Amino acid sequence: MKTRAPQKRRLQTRARLLSEAEKIVTTQGYSALRVEDVVAQAGVAKGTLFSHFKDKDGLLAVLIGARVMEDLEKMETLPPPTSVDDLIQKLEPCLSFVAQDRVIFDVLLRYSGSTGSEVNEVVTESFVRQITLFARWLGQMQQVQKIRDDAPAEVLAEGIQAFLNHVLALWFCAEHANDDSPAKALAPLLQVWLKPQA
Amino acid sequence: MKTRAPQKRRLQTRARLLSEAEKIVTTQGYSALRVEDVVAQAGVAKGTLFSHFKDKDGLLAVLIGARVMEDLEKMETLPPPTSVDDLIQKLEPCLSFVAQDRVIFDVLLRYSGSTGSEVNEVVTESFVRQITLFARWLGQMQQVQKIRDDAPAEVLAEGIQAFLNHVLALWFCAEHANDDSPAKALAPLLQVWLKPQA
DNA sequence: CAGATATATTGACCGTGGTCAGTTTAATTT
DNA sequence: AAATTAAACTGACCACGGTCAATATATCTG
Known part of the structure; x- marks a missing residue:
């Protein structure tokens, strides 16, 4: 061979x-x-x-992955969020990039989770990097008692991913009658996720 | 006209x-x-x-929607879950139906959130019905102190939707190396979502 | 019943993603 | 330098979803 x-x-x-x-x-x-x-x-x-490229989506994945990487680089230079609202604000650029076009969402959803099955997959790399960043932020917020600390930061980070995708899915379903941005829908969910009052 | x-x-x-x-x-x-x-x-x-039908997905949506409705009817006859694990067990049929084929997931994700924009959309109806059922279950679990009650049952129900989609997305990304079922991945997330220890 | 009008169906045609046997170009070997 | 082998590229071809002007069938109206 x-x-x-x-x-x-x-x-x-x-x-x-x-x-x-x-x-x-x-x-x-x-x-x-x-x-x-x-x-x-x-x-x-x-x-x-x-x-x-494997197919059209494969080409798109490279473009989109590169774009997401840029966003991540900027985010990584930011100080960790001081509150849930601040966190959402820092997430906003990512969110509105994906919200601009359905195919971005589709491609990310299709490739994001794959644990490096395809080599050279930029999207996979960006996915891992995003989770890592979230986990770091959340860990730091836990240490200063800004959010719950009864669960590992990695799990909380995964939840953020889930909620991001959720509000984006709703965003694309509503299509027309989407009064406000996906970020708006995110707030109540993340509050409940990160700051339980019980 | x-x-x-x-x-x-x-x-x-x-x-x-x-x-x-x-x-x-x-x-x-x-x-x-x-x-x-x-x-x-x-x-x-x-x-x-x-x-x-609007397009191929429209046809699929009718088939899939009908199928989901059947599952829901069965679920509605069930007693409310007594624990998070029990909840997951009751969710399992839905989950494994969707997990069987990517297009099911895609179609549901595309149509589910739409707030009745297209009339006669079975999927939309099933979506609403599912959320309602979840909210009812969760409300009852809240009353017997099985889960947190610092958030409305509707919000908790929405979160379950988000986590269901999340584990399914991961499932389809992993493709091959999917050791266990999506339900396995769901457990830790729902525990943290529904039973914060802080 | 004979138009007139709305509804239902038709199928040739198109756009676009994806394939693959065959050809060209580059690197290796003798 | 010629022969050999591997890599890169080509473009005719296919599969499949979706469109739309034309046609057929039903319903209504005088």
Whole structure:
């Protein structure tokens, strides 16, 4: 089983595909991305794209994963939240990025949990990183008695993930009559999750 | 704007489409359902199907919604859970039905939250009914001090929805290496959600 | 009953994602 | 440098969901 390193041409092709794809999503949005447009602009055949990415979602996952990573980097420089409201405020950029387009939500939901089954999966990496960050924040909040400490920070972090997805799912279901942002719906749930009064 | 009642022929056609579709999903699974097969077996043209259902997911939603309704009817006859573990056990049928096929999860997630925007949407109805049932159960558990009572039963019920979707999402991400059932993953989360020790 | 009008169905056609046997290009070997 | 082998790319082709102008069938109205 010989497996050589990818040759230069291949890396260039991949880079071109990604950059053209990015152009499209930034100008027309994620859901407007068509495989045929990407390959046309990149000047390659359709089959080439699918030799670089498992499917269209695989390409999107790389773009979205990279984007999420940027958000995370910013978040990691932030001081830990001082309250649940502050936490929600710090979560807001992530939330509104995903809320902008259904396909973002779908792709993240599809790839996020996978425990590194596919190598090189940016989304998986970002997922782990997000959980880690949440757990760190929550751990620090526990130490200063801002939130409950009867459960491991990791479990609380997982719950935040669940609630984020929940409010996003509701957001996309409501479609039209969504008066306010997903962040609004998050507040009561996180209060109950992180600060039980019993 | 005249709007007559649907004529008999139309109802028969719809019934035939649904029954043929059901045959397919029970023998080959939900993800094996092809529109062309359904119309071929029902003996109608493809366009007919799309005049009865918005899209393929719309057809699936009716089938899945009906199926979920059956589960709910059984659950509604059950006595309220006496503990969190008992609750999880009573949730298990729902969970393992959805866990059997990704498209079930996708369809439910897509339609579940919609607040009756599309009339006649079985899934929406089942969603409301499920939340109501959960809230009733939780309310009763609160009264006998089995779970926290510092939050309205409706909020706790919504949280259960969120956690159900969460463990299901993880289940489908893991795909292969899914050691145990989604219900296993649910337990620690629901314990922390419903019985804070602080 | 003969139009007139609303409802139901048709199927050729399209868009788009994805495949794969075959060809070109690059790296290795002799 | 020629022959060999592996990697990269190609584009005709397919599968499948979904559309819509045209047609057929039912219902209503004078």
